[in-house]
Amino acid sequence: MTDTTPTEPDGGQTRDLSAARDMIVCENVSKWYGDFQALEQVSATIKEQEVVVVLGPSGSGKSTWIRCINHLEVHQEGRIIVDDVELTNDLRNIEQVRSEVGMVFQQFNLFPHLTVRDNVTLAPIWVRKKPRAEAEAEATALLERVGIPEQADKYPGQLSGGQQQRVAIARALAMEPKIMLFDEPTSALDPEMIKEVLDVMKTLALSGMTMMVVTHEMGFAKEVADRIIFMEGGQIVEQGTPQHFFENPTEDRTKLFLSQIL
Amino acid sequence: MTTAPTTRERVSQRVPLWRDVIVLKWVTQVALLLVVLGTMWFLASQAGDNLRARNINTEFDFLERPVDIQISEGIDTHPDTGGRALWAAMVNTLRLSISGIFFASILGVVVGLARLSDNWIVRRIATGWVEVLRNVPLLVQMVLIYSALTALPRVGLDTGPVNGWLHISNKGISMPRVFIADGFYQWAVVVLVGVLVAHFVRRHRQAVQDETGAHTSPTLWALGTVAVFGLIGLFIHPIFSWLGPVFDGVADLLGSLPNAVPQVLLAAIVVGLAAIWIHRFISSRRSALGHLSISDDDCFRIAFTAVASLAVVALIARWTGFSAWTLNSGQDLFAVMADKFDVDGAARPFDAMRPDIIQKGRFPNYGTNGLSMSLGFASVFFAVVFYTSAFIGENVRGGILAVPKGQTEAAKAVGLGRGQIIRHVVLPQALRVILPPTGNQYLNLTKNTSLAVAVGMSDMVQVGTTVFNQTGMTLPVVAIWMLFYLSCSLTISVIVNWFNVRMRLVER
Numbered sequence: 001m002t003d004t005t006p007t008e009p010d011g012g013q014t015r016d017l018s019a020a021r022d023m024i025v026c027e028n029v030s031k032w033y034g035d036f037q038a039l040e041q042v043s044a045t046i047k048e049q050e051v052v053v054v055l056g057p058s059g060s061g062k063s064t065w066i067r068c069i070n071h072l073e074v075h076q077e078g079r080i081i082v083d084d085v086e087l088t089n090d091l092r093n094i095e096q097v098r099s100e101v102g103m104v105f106q107q108f109n110l111f112p113h114l115t116v117r118d119n120v121t122l123a124p125i126w127v128r129k130k131p132r133a134e135a136e137a138e139a140t141a142l143l144e145r146v147g148i149p150e151q152a153d154k155y156p157g158q159l160s161g162g163q164q165q166r167v168a169i170a171r172a173l174a175m176e177p178k179i180m181l182f183d184e185p186t187s188a189l190d191p192e193m194i195k196e197v198l199d200v201m202k203t204l205a206l207s208g209m210t211m212m213v214v215t216h217e218m219g220f221a222k223e224v225a226d227r228i229i230f231m232e233g234g235q236i237v238e239q240g241t242p243q244h245f246f247e248n249p250t251e252d253r254t255k256l257f258l259s260q261i262l
Numbered sequence: 263m264t265t266a267p268t269t270r271e272r273v274s275q276r277v278p279l280w281r282d283v284i285v286l287k288w289v290t291q292v293a294l295l296l297v298v299l300g301t302m303w304f305l306a307s308q309a310g311d312n313l314r315a316r317n318i319n320t321e322f323d324f325l326e327r328p329v330d331i332q333i334s335e336g337i338d339t340h341p342d343t344g345g346r347a348l349w350a351a352m353v354n355t356l357r358l359s360i361s362g363i364f365f366a367s368i369l370g371v372v373v374g375l376a377r378l379s380d381n382w383i384v385r386r387i388a389t390g391w392v393e394v395l396r397n398v399p400l401l402v403q404m405v406l407i408y409s410a411l412t413a414l415p416r417v418g419l420d421t422g423p424v425n426g427w428l429h430i431s432n433k434g435i436s437m438p439r440v441f442i443a444d445g446f447y448q449w450a451v452v453v454l455v456g457v458l459v460a461h462f463v464r465r466h467r468q469a470v471q472d473e474t475g476a477h478t479s480p481t482l483w484a485l486g487t488v489a490v491f492g493l494i495g496l497f498i499h500p501i502f503s504w505l506g507p508v509f510d511g512v513a514d515l516l517g518s519l520p521n522a523v524p525q526v527l528l529a530a531i532v533v534g535l536a537a538i539w540i541h542r543f544i545s546s547r548r549s550a551l552g553h554l555s556i557s558d559d560d561c562f563r564i565a566f567t568a569v570a571s572l573a574v575v576a577l578i579a580r581w582t583g584f585s586a587w588t589l590n591s592g593q594d595l596f597a598v599m600a601d602k603f604d605v606d607g608a609a610r611p612f613d614a615m616r617p618d619i620i621q622k623g624r625f626p627n628y629g630t631n632g633l634s635m636s637l638g639f640a641s642v643f644f645a646v647v648f649y650t651s652a653f654i655g656e657n658v659r660g661g662i663l664a665v666p667k668g669q670t671e672a673a674k675a676v677g678l679g680r681g682q683i684i685r686h687v688v689l690p691q692a693l694r695v696i697l698p699p700t701g702n703q704y705l706n707l708t709k710n711t712s713l714a715v716a717v718g719m720s721d722m723v724q725v726g727t728t729v730f731n732q733t734g735m736t737l738p739v740v741a742i743w744m745l746f747y748l749s750c751s752l753t754i755s756v757i758v759n760w761f762n763v764r765m766r767l768v769e770r
């Protein structure tokens with residue numbers, strides 16, 4: 001963790017991460033659902049502290065790819081290496097990767113029977129075997145970081161969507177992950193709540209977290225991403241800096257996609 | 263020119279009584295209460311008049327009169343009075359229901375999990391089990407099991423898989439019986455002390471776990487503590503023999519108290535309980551920030567509780583017989599306990615006997631030494647257990663499927679292992695779907711045991727029928743049946759509801 005000097009991503013300006021360590025390496029990853037090929041030879045390397053935004057039309061395989069990275073889906077061909085641990089059938093590797101990779105879902109998936117505080121402390125207590133008092137102190141700090149310290153004793157059902165998603169982020173951060181995966185974290189939110197979640201994600205990016213984000217928020221992509229990866233039909237079609245991607249994309253399919261959403 | 267009143271004007275007007283929501287609510291509550299009480303009183307007096315006119319006896323003194331009934335098994339096979347017969351039958355029905363509920367639950371969970379198994383064969387078998395058992399009438403299954411069991415070999419002195427210890431024959435199963443002996447009550451005190459110690463052990467282990475994060479299995483430790491006390495208690499229980507004289511003293515003390523003491527005490531308890539309930543109720547209506555919001559409905563409940571408690575106090579004051587009765591029973595209770603502790607120091611807490619076989623007329627049968635299960639009991643037991651397991655299995659399956667896939671995924675994503683996911687995420691959420699319908703299945707099982715009459719097992723219904731045939735007391739027996747099955751149902755409902763409340767999700 002010492003071979004990089006943290007540089008702040010500022011307004012889509014590129015920063016040089018070429019010297020940084022590889023955090024996620026995907027080599028020719030393919031996946032089929034029955035006869036349908038959802039991922040086709042996907043190869044990409046994500047550096048430490050890099051923020052990658054994955055774009056693409058619906059059904060292009062974005063979720064499938066990001067879920068392969070913490071083994072919620074199982075890839076059938078190719079290799080996925082997360083922080084020097086390869087994802088194989090080995091349960092120990094899978095559990096190690098999962099405890100280092102945090103994930104935030106579109107539907108929050110908070111545990112409805114636990115209070116906000118217990119949602120955050122569940123994994124640290126049972127997986128990291130932390131003392132309860134310590135885990136709770138950290139949970140309080142995390143909830144403060146995502147801006148909802150006063151909701152700790154409520155249940156998820158009592159919170160607004162934006163608040164729930166921020167709890168979900170705090171829950172993922174409680175495991176002190178090296179990588180955070182976001183699968184459309186704002187798609188289920190009302191417009192006025194999107195900003196509060198995106199703000200939390202921006203601060204997280206500024207603090208140097210390695211992030212992979214599937215989103216339709218172009219503003220966020222332009223402002224925060226180091227790199228944008230565009231997918232279609234289970235393949236990576238084009239990738240590059242936000243500047244390159246939004247101002248002079250090379251591929252026709254990218255142009256078509258941009259013309260539809262912008 | 264006249265204009266419609268503005269909003270402000272409308273608010274400032276006095277609301278007429280017939281449009282005031284609050285008044286209307288109170289009036290309907292009180293009116294409804296009066297109507298219900300009135301109807302009940304009317305029906306009761308009508309029924310009383312009619313019964314008297316037709317000379318139908320509704321006295322319960324038949325419970326004391328001798329009857330000639332043979333009961334298939336249980337605490338008393340030749341009861342001398344109607345009451346004793348019904349009592350023995352009730353014990354049989356309770357044995358059936360409680361053991362049935364226990365085993366049906368275990369089997370049901372297994373069936374439900376098997377239905378969700380990844381293994382094709384296991385899944386098919388479980389599906390077949392559910393479909394067959396659900397769709398064949400319970401009575402048919404019961405008779406089928408009964409006729410299969412009658413094909414077992416005839417009982418004899420030397421029959422059974424383990425001669426002298428375990429018999430399985432056409433008279434059912436008989437095995438050694440363990441029962442409590444004279445030293446039991448002293449031993450029970452040792453165990454009680456153990457439970458108390460276990461409580462502290464548990465708290466301590468939990469504190470260590472919370473402090474260091476190490477997994478200290480507090481519950482296991484608590485159970486272990488009780489077990490150790492139970493074991494040691496087998497040898498040292500006479501150390502509590504001094505409790506006998508103490509209880510004697512208490513009994514004497516109670517005998518010398520004036521009647522006013524229990525009256526004041528009972529009144530204080532009733533008023534105290536009511537006050538605690540009202541206090542708790544009000545604080546449960548307080549929001550996290552301390553705002554109190556009490557609806558009219560709540561007011562009604564509070565008022566009702568207060569009035570009811572005062573009525574009970576008045577009753578206690580007027581009806582001196584009740585307080586005298588509590589005093590007497592307290593005295594009796596302590597006298598009995600003193601008697602239980604007044605035993606020879608060497609008395610064992612438990613004893614056991616091997617099953618025996620007696621020659622009754624031409625047919626040999628099991629005697630009363632062993633713990634026996636008749637063919638009738640076995641057929642009813644297996645039939646209700648199998649039948650109910652199919653329904654409980656479906657509840658379990660449905661409950662687990664009702665937990666969204668996203669929950670398991672989120673749990674995996676934070677790194678929880680398989681067992682931890684089931685224990686901390688899936689089970690707590692599945693249980694709240696599983697429990698309510700399973701409570702219904704427990705009620706059904708209890709009621710279904712009344713089919714025992716078909717295989718000659720002496721349960722509540724079979725014995726009750728014989729009793730009213732012999733005494734002519736149909737209505738009282740029916741009343742006893744209703745009271746019994748109602749109490750069973752209420753007990754089960756209370757237990758299931760208690761769990762439900764604990765499991766309930768807090769929503770907005």
Ligand SMILES: Nc1ncnc2c1ncn2[C@@H]1O[C@H](COP(=O)(O)OP(=O)(O)OP(=O)(O)O)[C@@H](O)[C@H]1O
Nearest residue numbers: 033036038056057058059060061062063064065184
């Ligand atoms: N469990 C599954 N079984 C069969 N097909 C699936 C499954 N999950 C996804 N697919 C298919 O794989 C393709 C990629 O799905 P994926 O969810 O990754 O798309 P996406 O890019 O995330 O789309 P969206 O933007 O709508 O979320 C889709 O065509 C989808 O129908």
Ligand SMILES: [Mg+2]
Nearest residue numbers: 062063064184
């Ligand atoms: Mg998706």
